Structures are given as structure tokens and as C-alpha cells.
Amino acid sequence: MVRVRFAPSPTGYLHIGSARTFIFNWLFARKQKGTMILRIDDTDVERNTQASLDSIFDGLNWLGLGWDEFYRQSERGELYAKAAWAIFDKDLAYRDFTPMSAGGEDKSGDAKAAWLCNPGMRELSRAESDRRANAGEPFVLRFRVPREPERTITFTDLVYGEQSKSTADIEDFALLRSNGGVTYHHASCVDDADLRISHIVRGQDHLSNTFKHILIFEALGVEAPRFAHLPLLTAPDGAKLSKRKHGPVVSVTTYRDAGFLPQSYINFLCLLGWNPKDNREKMSIDELVEAFTFDGVNRANAVVNFSEEDPIDPKALWLNSQHIYALSVPELAAAIAPVFTAAGYQFDEAKLLKITPLIQERIKTLNDAVGAADFFFVDELAPYDPAELTPQKGDAAMALRVLEAGRTALETAEFNHDGLDSVLRAQAAALGVKAGQMFQPIRVAVCGRKVAPPLFETLEVLGRETCLKRIDQAVLKLK
């Protein structure tokens, strides 16, 4: 039975790299008909914030994938302490009474022995250790990494393949802190064991930590889960993404607020470091579940291609437009309705359903809908330059003739595609102008700009009355 977990620590907003880790876990769980667990790793009481927890749920809820089980480490404290002392009782851990300030600084570098463990502490007799602890001396509980003889720890990562590291290169890491708190490594492993996690799918930043984790699982007397590490997401300069340095691009909610469809953002994140091997790009959630394997995961870090001018990766934008195009009209209408409402426009569903297909292939984000369709909603068009009314290779006089003839024609025309098409083309012929020269002044008159959806459908949705009124206003502008 496959059981995977996503274990964020609430010390910041939901990072897009974390979101991707969640997604890969979820995809694997669904593909394997397994269980997806959300576990909040909040063992660092100093750095946890409620705002951060809220932001994680915010982001996860927007993605909309969900999870099957939920846990919080802060509620499972006894478990970790119990497990830690069990390890101590097996003599696989020892008390380190070194004061917190000492040792830490120049451990890096020269003296390797000093880096592996604090002098004297590893060898402390049990009796001496107990005596000092009973005397109230603070200590951290350290794992006794087996070193005489040294051992090579190995495992097969589902993404990175065979991995090995000598215990001579693993320092005696902490399990319990001097304040009684538990460390990440320990809590994480105890929980993974307790929750019977079958596969740990996480960022590659934990690849080297895995050797420590395997040691802990061993000490716990359980079989270690399988591991799959994911390449990291970086900024264009190769640096890891950070809010302070790169701003809102690192937060999932930024994409939600920019008008992304969650399924397209999920699709985009999946393509960063994974691919289905068959050149598919735009994929639905179901297709992703069906296609997902760890074999398709790449090993090199992936760059999120944003810049200061454009905080959105162009490929994400393109994918979003593809997903928007894949939506049915009612689906898209439902998605853009809140955008229009937020812009302060009044409308009914019937009207929205008529407008939606006109802008569907013209918007890359949901937010683009306002700019693409605003003229359908306003009573009065925003002021525009009358020069815009002048058609290609024509002049203001031609614009005037076209508008007046067009107005007359529209008074009696049938307001549907075919009716408008034939009537306006006939007018163009009668005036001796090209169809485009006929359409453009009318388009500008009714839309207030040159770039707009196809003319006949636009006129139809606007209705005869509005069209005639706006043409009259355009004629006035020209005179």
C-alpha cells in the first residue's frame, strides 16, 4: 500500500517548490491508488506562524487536489521523546553536555574529529552521563553514528539512483534539543515510521540528509521507506527562490491572483523537472496522474523563467491559455464571472455566456477577460482618439461615409452573423471600399478601440440599440 506525505513547516508562505513537491506526492498517490497525507512539521516553535499556516492552506486549497489524512507534529510530542529514549537505551544515542555556544563555530574545516562530534561527549560513561543529567545539566541527545568500523550507508533513490556515503562523513546529529524539543530529522523519521509512509518524496535538498534518516530508521527498528528526491526549482540566476530576493513569484497565491487556472499551474509545475516522454505539454490532471512515474523525473535543477519586467514564466502563461481554451463555455464563464464582478460590472448569466466564446481564445489569464471585454459592460465608452476611426488607406471622410452607411444598414439588418455579414459587405461594395475599410470604423465606433473580438458577433451581443448609439457618437466625434 502506497502512503506518501507532504510535510511543510509553517515558517513562510506556500513556496512554489513546495507546491510542486505536494503535487508529485499527490500524483504518485493517485496513480498508485494510495494515501496522501498532509503533515505539518511544526517542531520549531520559534519560527512557526499562524499566517504561514494559513498561507499553506490557502495555496493548497486553491490547487484543489486535497489529501486523505492530516497530522500536526506539535500534537505528537510524546511519540518523539519516547522514540528518542528508546534509541538512547539501545546506546545508539548519547547525551552531549557541550554548551550551545561552544564548538559550533569552527567545527567546519580543519579538525575532522571535532566536526564529527564534540570532544569527550561520545565517550562519556552511562553513569557519568546519568549523574550530570540528574544534576540538572542541560544536554542535547545525539545520535551515535557508527564509525568503528565505519560503514557505508546505501540506498536506491527512485530518481537519483544508487546513493552511498560513509559514516565517516556523517556527524553525530541531534535528536533532542537541550530545551526538550525535537529536531526535524528525528520527528520526521519517527512520524514516517509511525504513519507507515511507504515513499518519501521530497526536495533534493534532503538527499544528503537521507543517510542520517536511514540511520534513524535502523535505530527505530523499522524498514526505511523508499526515497524519491526531486530536483530543486531555482531563479534564472541559479539561486534558490526566496521571497526576500525574488518577491511574489515564489508564492503560489501570486499565480492564483494573476488569473491562473489551478489545473494549468499544476501542469506547469509538473513540467518543471518531469516530463511524460511523449512530447505532450498541455495535460489535464487525469492525464498527469495516468502519465506520472519517477522515471520521468529529471535530475538537474529547473529554472523558473521570470524576470523583473515579467514575473510570470512565459510557458506558464501559454499553458494557461491552452487550459482556458480547453474549457467549455459555461466553465470559462463561471471562472471569469468573479473577475468581472470584481471589476464592478453588472451582468446576467445569459449575456456572459454570449461574451465568453468571443474572448476565449484571446485571453491568457482569467484577469485578461476584463481588458478584452470591458466595452460589453459599460454604458459609455471610454474616450478614444477619433483618428482611430479612420480605416487603413482611407481618411476621415471615408470613415464618416462608412459609419453613416453602416448605421443606416444596421437599422434594419438582422442582428446575427449572417445577416450582419451580408448587409455590411453589401454596403462596402456600394461605397466602393474594401470590407476591412468598412468594418474597422464600425469596430472602433462600437468597441472604442481597434483590437477587439470579431465584429459581427460583437455587434450581435451589443444589440442594435447600443450599436446605433455608439455609431452616432462616433459620427459626432468626426464632425
Added chain:
RNA sequence: GGCGCUAUCGUCUAAGGGUUAGGACGGAGCCCUCUCAAGGCUCUAAUAGGGGUUCGAAUCCCCUUAGCGCUACCA
């Protein structure tokens, strides 16, 4: 510094001994066309460097370089 991981177009990636090194985004151009899109076609651009192994390396091995990660009583 030590240990580990990685290295194909600007970006995301395919090709896991034999290909004109493929696709996508972006950019450029053409077609289509009532504008804008969408769509179609074409072009642009890559195997970090050096050694091996082999009849033959993007692919396997070694070295160099570069980047990233870990090296906390953070996660």
C-alpha cells in the same frame, strides 16, 4: 574546507553507443483573415572543457570547470 548531487538551444526538456541531436515556450518571418487572437508552415538556437573506452559517444569511465545542496540544539 569536507561530503553529496548535477551539467543538451535563452528557458522547460527528448534522445540511456549509430538520429540531419527531436519537441515546447520565447523571438523572427510567411499563410489564413474584418482588427486582435487562434491555427498552419518556415526560420532562430544546444550536447561546459579535456582525456580515455569503442569501428562508433550527448549517451559509459576519469579529470577539470561551473552550479546547487548538506555540513545547526532550522526545516
